[in-house]
Amino acid sequence: MQHDVIVIGGSYSGMAATLQLLRARRTVLVIDAGERRNRFARHAHGVLGHDGEPPDELAANARRQLEAYATLTWVEGRVDAVAGQVDDFIVTTTAGLSFRGRRVLLASGVTDRLPAVEGLAERWGRTVFHCPYCHGYELGQGRIGIVGASPMSIHQAELLTDWGDVTLLVNGAMDLDHEARSGLERRGVAIEDTPIDRIEGSADVVMADGRRLRFAGLFTATHTSPSGALAETMGCALEETPFGVQICVDAEARTSVAGVFACGDVARAPHSISLAIGGGALAGAQVHRSLLWPGTIASAQADSGVR
Missing domain, CATH: 3.50.50.60 (FAD/NAD(P)-binding domain)
Incomplete structure (x- = not known):
């Protein structure tokens, strides 16, 4: 046939x-x-x-x-x-x-293809997302972490400020010049330059210096x-x-x-x-x-x- x-x-x-x-x-x-x-x-x-x-x-x-x-x-x-x-x-x-x-x-x-961060892939689709229109509302305007992956993460961080308090976790994925940092700060985005060690719990990010940053959810640009x-x-x-x-x-x-x-x-x-x-x-x-x-x-x- x-x-x-x-x-x-x-x-x-x-x-x-x-x-x-x-x-x-x-x-x-x-x-x-x-x-x-x-x-x-x-x-x-x-x-x-x-x-x-x-x-x-x-x-x-x-x-x-x-x-x-x-x-x-x-x-x-x-x-x-x-x-x-x-x-x-x-x-x-x-x-x-x-x-x-x-x-x-x-x-x-x-x-x-996700960033190579321990614990990220296991939470993909559950507490780690890529689309704010699909998953941003359910985070209840809580703290949102952006796991740096590429220059697209800058746009993602600026966009997500309508869904909560945003922190861009650069994680060595990009170089932020003065213009990029100023643009993010104008949108109210906090910038974290310390590398990520791992992700634990629901959406807890453990930094390389031992600090634990708790978020309602995480986004990344795959x-x-x-x-x-x-x-x-x-x-x-x-x-x-x-x-x-x-x-x-x-x-x-x-x-x-x-x-x-x-x-x-x-x-x-x-x-x-x-x-x-x-x-x-x-x-x-x-x-x-x-x-x-x-x-x-x-x-x-x-x-x-x-x-």
Whole structure:
């Protein structure tokens, strides 16, 4: 069987795209490895109509709604390779299964690289976060620590002052010149230059000089990259952004490879569930349009500016 579209990744953006395609009565195969980026979080916030809902419930309910459509096929697995061309792609999983599709949509998400601070990774998604719109409100305007990771941490510290009293823990991650320090101080951000030794308790930061700084929660600017090397091996152009590496796409979610689209965190920044859903819905509609007017794919791809 040849599917109209093979969606690689069944998290929020992939499911949002799939919904648009199913409602256009297209045959869609979703291949999902079951590793949602927010699987470490207890609750999802800032999602209209689902604010505060556990991520597992949010994702499971979305999948149940998709499964009501007869043209959906869902395979749990990991994609190993994609070969072929427009209207004749072959997608192979690590289990050795092969599937054919006319279009491919990459919605495989990203991997977060955290600063190398003892105790940070164990608290990721629980008391250590990256998105203030997703997790800032629940900290109750308490003390917030920013674990320095890159120059993006400066912007993160300034932004978070609307959610609490902020301390930027530089931790040797960046050089703060006079202008940067003055800007942070104007926003009321305290600056801590002593290196971090470890994180304990809920969100207690133990400094190298032995001091213990207690916070309601911690934020850090992770460096993201596409989950797996699939996009790169397919020849999709990648780009470095302030958030990390992502797949280059144009306004219609097209990658540099004709017939291959991408959406969600792997293709757009900044990142949140709401933005992933919106981007996925748009990508699904654009993939559908490419099926209706297949003769425009190559020329549109060439004119898109994506390389």
